[in-house]
Structure formats: structure tokens, C-alpha cells
Amino acid sequence: xxxxxxxxxxxxxxAIPAGRASQPAIAxxxxxxxxxxxxxxxxxxxxxxxRGFWGxxxxxxxxxxxxxxxxxxxxFDSKEALVxxxxxxxxxxFSAGVLDDFPASANTxxxxxxxxxxxxxxxxxxxxxxxxxxxxxxxxxxxAESRAVEQRMLDIITAVVTAAQARRELKAGDPRLLMxxxxxxxxxxxxxxxxxxxxxxxxxxxxxxxxxWEAIRS
Amino acid sequence: xxxxxxxxxxxxxxAIPAGRASQPAIAxxxxxxxxxxxxxxxxxxxxxxxRGFWGxxxxxxxxxxxxxxxxxxxxFDSKEALVxxxxxxxxxxFSAGVLDDFPASANTxxxxxxxxxxxxxxxxxxxxxxxxxxxxxxxxxxxAESRAVEQRMLDIITAVVTAAQARRELKAGDPRLLMxxxxxxxxxxxxxxxxxxxxxxxxxxxxxxxxxWEAIRS
DNA sequence: AGTGTTGGAATGAATATTCATTCCGAGACG
DNA sequence: CGTCTCGGAATGAATATTCATTCCAACACT
Numbered sequence: 001x002x003x004x005x006x007x008x009x010x011x012x013x014x015a016i017p018a019g020r021a022s023q024p025a026i027a028x029x030x031x032x033x034x035x036x037x038x039x040x041x042x043x044x045x046x047x048x049x050x051r052g053f054w055g056x057x058x059x060x061x062x063x064x065x066x067x068x069x070x071x072x073x074x075x076f077d078s079k080e081a082l083v084x085x086x087x088x089x090x091x092x093x094f095s096a097g098v099l100d101d102f103p104a105s106a107n108t109x110x111x112x113x114x115x116x117x118x119x120x121x122x123x124x125x126x127x128x129x130x131x132x133x134x135x136x137x138x139x140x141x142x143x144a145e146s147r148a149v150e151q152r153m154l155d156i157i158t159a160v161v162t163a164a165q166a167r168r169e170l171k172a173g174d175p176r177l178l179m180x181x182x183x184x185x186x187x188x189x190x191x192x193x194x195x196x197x198x199x200x201x202x203x204x205x206x207x208x209x210x211x212x213w214e215a216i217r218s
Numbered sequence: 219x220x221x222x223x224x225x226x227x228x229x230x231x232x233a234i235p236a237g238r239a240s241q242p243a244i245a246x247x248x249x250x251x252x253x254x255x256x257x258x259x260x261x262x263x264x265x266x267x268x269r270g271f272w273g274x275x276x277x278x279x280x281x282x283x284x285x286x287x288x289x290x291x292x293x294f295d296s297k298e299a300l301v302x303x304x305x306x307x308x309x310x311x312f313s314a315g316v317l318d319d320f321p322a323s324a325n326t327x328x329x330x331x332x333x334x335x336x337x338x339x340x341x342x343x344x345x346x347x348x349x350x351x352x353x354x355x356x357x358x359x360x361x362a363e364s365r366a367v368e369q370r371m372l373d374i375i376t377a378v379v380t381a382a383q384a385r386r387e388l389k390a391g392d393p394r395l396l397m398x399x400x401x402x403x404x405x406x407x408x409x410x411x412x413x414x415x416x417x418x419x420x421x422x423x424x425x426x427x428x429x430x431w432e433a434i435r436s
Numbered sequence: 437a438g439t440g441t442t443g444g445a446a447t448g449a450a451t452a453t454t455c456a457t458t459c460c461g462a463g464a465c466g
Numbered sequence: 467c468g469t470c471t472c473g474g475a476a477t478g479a480a481t482a483t484t485c486a487t488t489c490c491a492a493c494a495c496t
Contacts, residue, residue, distance in 0.1 A: 036471095036472090050358070051272075051358060052270060052271075052272055053270075053272075053273075054269075054270055054271075054272030054273040055271070055272040055358075057454075057455060057456080058455075058456055058457080059455080059456085059474090062473090062474090067472080067473075068472055068473030068474050069456090069457085069473075069474065069475095070457085070458075070459080070460095070472070070473060070474065070475095071471085071472060071473065071474095072457095073456090073457065073458080074471075074472080078456080078457080079456065079457090137409075138413070140269065140273075171429065173425055174410075174422075176410045176411075176413070176414065177407060177410050177411075177422060177425070177426065178429075179410065180406040180407055180408075180409055180410025180411075180413075181403045181406050181407055181410070181426055181429060181430070182403075182406070183406050184402040184403045184404065184405050184406015184407065184409065184410075185399045185400075185402045185403040185406065185430075185433070186402065187402045187405075187406070188398040188399050188400070188401050188402015188403065188405070188406075189395060189398055189399055189402065190398075191355075191398055191402065192392075192394045192395050192397065192398025192399070192402075193394075193395075193398075195356070195394070195398075196394065204392075204395060207389075207391055207395070208395065208399055211389065211396075211399060211433040211434060212399070212403075212433055214432045214433050215403070215429040215430055215432050215433035216429060254445095254446090275480080275481060275482080276481075276482055276483080277448090277481080277482085280447095280448090285446080285447085286446060286447035286448055287447080287448065287449095287482090287483085288446070288447055288448065288483085288484075288485080289445080289446055289447070289448095290483095291482095291483070291484080292445070292446075296482085296483085297482070297483090
């Protein structure tokens, strides 16, 4: 009995009042709704960082967000959809923060400093978000689109690196290796600070940037 | 004639028959017991790497290890005790592989190469174990002793780094930052290869070693 | 040696708990 | 007063852990 088919119509979207972009000031109701969605995302992000995806219970997320457990399912189809929404949103924020207005014509030294410092700015201002992205890198419950978001950023940076190598301003070798080395070092810097309960200071970021530049320059 | 000085009197430990090694032919029994413990550790390590701690069900571990679910509780008090046993065991293996017979009197360049290449050797020969250690770094279910094992290794390397800085052969700065940077880069190299389904070749390790040396040398 | 006894390792179905998801009555809003 | 959002108890599946039972190798005693 009870065929697994969902008798209820699929309300596809969480049925947010679908606010026309025509209500500029009076956002009372919509604001509340929107705030709930944000509260759920924020609470889930924090808990996923603390205990991991499988270690976090949905009702816990609801409690921390100050909403009922059922409310979460008004905004997200499932726990997996929730974690994917967080991943995509943060990854795109990160990607935009690093790549928007990228100085494509600057020299390699400048380009590297730009990328590094923008990553540092994002990571310092959004420590939990950055750790979340780190922690869920390649997790089994990420869907194809979430992976695509990641891949898009990777492709862009790969092109930048390859171009710099062609100009002989970076060491020759597999671009993926160089990028993995840089990103790994970046994460290592954060972790070494977080392990002591601090977030890296600007001076730390600048110091590490110089170190890693010397690692990859030709 | 087989001094059976082993009456029934071992209530606390899993009570491996522990018979005097005087019955070469009958080693069967003890072998079986010991193998079960190993089988459980191996199966759990693999599954924890694949699905994470919370994502892995204890009966799954039992199936993979080829034992009954209850048997796991003859060897480990709980799922957490099991993950801690794996962590401690692998961390100590890693620590020994890197630090045993450390060339304390070699110059800094040699010392760095030694540490890096020994880490590479361990990581390449024990990919799942290394990923396990990475994945469970600072996990909430690790107990105090597991953390202590980690700390012990860290303290030793910190001393080496500090000494090298005093000789002005490494860049000045917080040793933790330098170490985090190096370890992070190391992990980044592994990940960049694993993402493509390969393990780093010797040439990759050597290349990365040279890069990172240039990052930290004074 | 042959036979009976026994301690305790091994098992896996049973239990109690926890979890993701659903459901529906109660309000808020217009 | 109809419509729509919330909350949180209800539900059923899944999970960690237990425990009554089976099984076997090593004595004990002939």
C-alpha cells in the first residue's frame, strides 16, 4: 500500500509570495518569509560546519533557526536540497568575490596577489561559509549542478594559470598541481589560525601570499 | 608440554587466547581473533573515508568486515571508540613513518626534504589512511587522547622549525603559520591528483617539494 | 587416546532510540 | 471568511547497541 508516488501536487517552489519586484518599501510579509529562509540557511550552515551533514538532525536546524521542523520543508524539498542550496549560494558568492572584475591585463604577480587577497577577504569575513565549502568539497550528496558551479570557477582560474605559464611567469607543470598547491596552502593558513581560535590577520595573509608566490614563480 | 599457565582469568580485554607462543601448529585460534579486530578496523577505515563517520552504519561495517554486528562491540566499546582507535593507530603510524630516525643534525634543506618525502611515501602507500586522518582532523567525536597523539607530533616538528628559523634558514614568522602552509600545500597536491583519480607520482612530489621549499626558505 | 565439561568468543534478531519527512489544526492577513 | 503560512506532534524507516543463544577449542578425568 501507500505507493511512494506523491499524491500532493508538487508545489515546485516554496511558494514564496512570489513578490513582484514592484513592492519597493513595504516588504513586511515578504520580509518575514525571506528572513525565515535566510534563518534556515544560516542555521544549517553553522550546524553542518560543527557536526557535518549526516551528524546534523533536521529538527536541530529548525530549533536553531527558530522555526518549526515542518517549515524547513516549505522552503526546501529535502535535507539534501538544503545542503545543495547552501553550497551553490556560498560557492557563487565566493566565486563572484574572487573573479568579478578580474584584472585580466595585469601582470601575473598582480593577478596572483589579487586572487589571494580576495580569497582572504572572503574567508576572513565568512569563516563558517569558507569552512563549509571546504568540508563539503566533493561530498556524495552534492548534485550535478553544485559540482558544475565549482567546475566553472576552476575552469576560469585554470585558464589564467595556463596563460601565465605560457608567458613563463609561473613554473611549468600541470596547472592542477599548482592550483592544488596554492589552494591547499591557503586552507592550511586558515586552519593553523583557527586551531588556535583566531582568524588570520592581514599581515598573516600578506606574509603567506609572498611565500606562495615564491613557490610558484618561475 | 605446553605450559598452560593460562586459566580463565582475563575479564577486561577482548581476551585474545594469548596462549604461550608454544603451539606453533595451533596458532589458528589466535590468528582468527586478531584478524577479526584487524578486519573491523580496515572495514571501518574504508567506510569512514567513503561516507564519513555519521554516514556509516555499524552493521555496514560488520558486513564489510565479515563479522556479526555484535562482534564489533566485543572489540570496541562504541562506534566512537572504534573511530578513535583507528585515528590513534594511523596517526601514530604516520608519525613514526615521518619522525623515526629523524636526521636531527642534517641541514635544513635536507630535513625539509626528508619530512616531505616521508610524508609522501606514507600518503602514497596508504591513501585511505591519509585521507581518513585528514577527514577527521579535529572532529567532534575524537577524544582527548586522540588529540594528544596529534599534538605530540606537532610539538616535535615545531621544535625543528623553530630551530631552523633560529639558524635563519627558514623565513621568520609564526612557526604554526609556516607549518600550516606546508601541510596544507601537501594535502592540496594529493587532492589535485585524487580529483582526477590518480595518486601523485614521484615526480609530482619532487616538484611540489621544490616549490614549497622556495616558499619557506629565508 | 577418548569422552565430557566448560569458559567465553561470536552471532544476529530484538530493542530502544533517533531521524527525515508528513500532516493538519491554528492562526495571520487581506 | 477564504487563503495561505506555521509549528510541532505524528509517522515510519533506520540506526546503535544489547543479549539470549550457538559454537568451539582447550582442559579434566578416565
